[in-house]
Amino acid sequence: MRVLVTGASGFLGRQAVAAFLAKGVEVHALSRRPPDDKACHWQPFDLLAADGRPSLQSYLRGIRPSHILHLAWCVEPQRFWSDPANLDWAAATLALARAASAEGVGRFVGTGSCFEYAWPSERDCHETLTPLANHSLYDTAKDATRRILGQYFADCGVGFAWARPFFLFGPFESPTRLVASLARALARGEPAACSSGLAVRDFLAVGEAGRALAALTLSTLEGPVNIASGEAIRVADLARLLGRLAGRPDLVHVGALPDRAGEPPRIVADVARLSQELAFQTAQSREARLLETLEYWQAYGRDPG
């Protein structure tokens, strides 16, 4: 068994690589930057710079992976929603799928997002029962790519699953994101501002998400699978919990930032597939993972700016 992980140096990719290595699986990283862990094999490769299928096939031929976990996509904060590079990533993903099938890869796991759902206002998002909706170029391109890959891999007999991560937090998150901005402020002893925080979300530690992705990749589960906690929490309550865990509840200022227009009231996952079909269990509590995040920002987040 030999797993190739694309986007292996990213926020989620590095956790997936660590989870594979913890299981003793041989991991090859496809990324522009080298991975942190020296136990992970790496040679530089840029999916967007590849001149299509021929160079991808020769790259895969050098590695001969049995499984691919494909995480690489455009992720620049804010910009990714309507980044024209979403088209390039969709095209690169199709080229990777073609090359994977040609080179005998037996299983391919792609990664979408909870933004593919038409979020129901009261119910949890279920992989196949909840209708889908196109909100932005990002989720449209992800969903469209999944549709093509699902049909293509079914036709050619390659195992295929599609991970849909919900709201992730943890080390190496972009400091512009909610939990990272709060944790960073708390680590610096500065006021941690957030909106009214009435929106209900499903947060999962990125370390747990990496473990879930590794388990999904090594399983035979087919189709979309939510990568989430299944636990609903108000954003304001998460902010207050983080303040308490940091020992500085006084620094958390709920309502200090304006609410964004059009925020959906509730985005929470049905995790029956993850917890029952995949039998996935988290390794640590949410509190322990939030403390880990605070410690990360205490260690790395003190630089100005």
Added chain:
Amino acid sequence: MRVLVTGASGFLGRQAVAAFLAKGVEVHALSRRPPDDKACHWQPFDLLAADGRPSLQSYLRGIRPSHILHLAWCVEPQRFWSDPANLDWAAATLALARAASAEGVGRFVGTGSCFEYAWPSERDCHETLTPLANHSLYDTAKDATRRILGQYFADCGVGFAWARPFFLFGPFESPTRLVASLARALARGEPAACSSGLAVRDFLAVGEAGRALAALTLSTLEGPVNIASGEAIRVADLARLLGRLAGRPDLVHVGALPDRAGEPPRIVADVARLSQELAFQTAQSREARLLETLEYWQAYGRDPG
């Protein structure tokens, strides 16, 4: 105004080119083979061999089209349903869209298919009211590409329509297709066999479809538009009509071929968008177009095999 047509040497492309030329529009053909009409500008270019966006952009920069009608896709009879090249064409279409937007193209018309619909058993297929369904890799890739292009072009302000041709017939059709196989047999004085022909379909002459595509490209209509006649006809009745027009009704053998399993009973278009919003009218009757098809096969279809 300067129109670039991809797949310009194909069954439908050559008719679209002729329709643009008839309107006095400057047409550039993007195709591997040169177009028939010398009035059409051409330089060889292979969308699949292009090494991505850079070469596409420099190609477009040399032409500076204001409009693109994109017809190129894998069309090899039977094989196209599950041809892995559907992924290459989806990727090439996304690269073309990126290059088009970067080079200031103002309007892009892509081409899907009536196979994108979940065919209702009694009603006509309406562009936005009829649910869609994925039947094969071909229609899945087409539909997914439309989803991405629709969002992308909306984001960047490029006009976008998506043509959905139904069942086309006419000169240069592949002889393995229904009308072509019947017309060719009749032209050769041989038995013209078909299945029980109970399925109801919507047939449009490819010459009319080319005119409709040219009108759609030059319009400002947005979103999906059926390219069809709106007239329901049983396949057996069309076969008999063709026999009568050829003067050889005796050669038509309805029921001589087995019915294909899983054939949908009815695929007919709602053509309100085409006939009312686009104000499109056919130039010739169906009978005249079927006679044209018979004449084509009388002139070109006498070669053996």
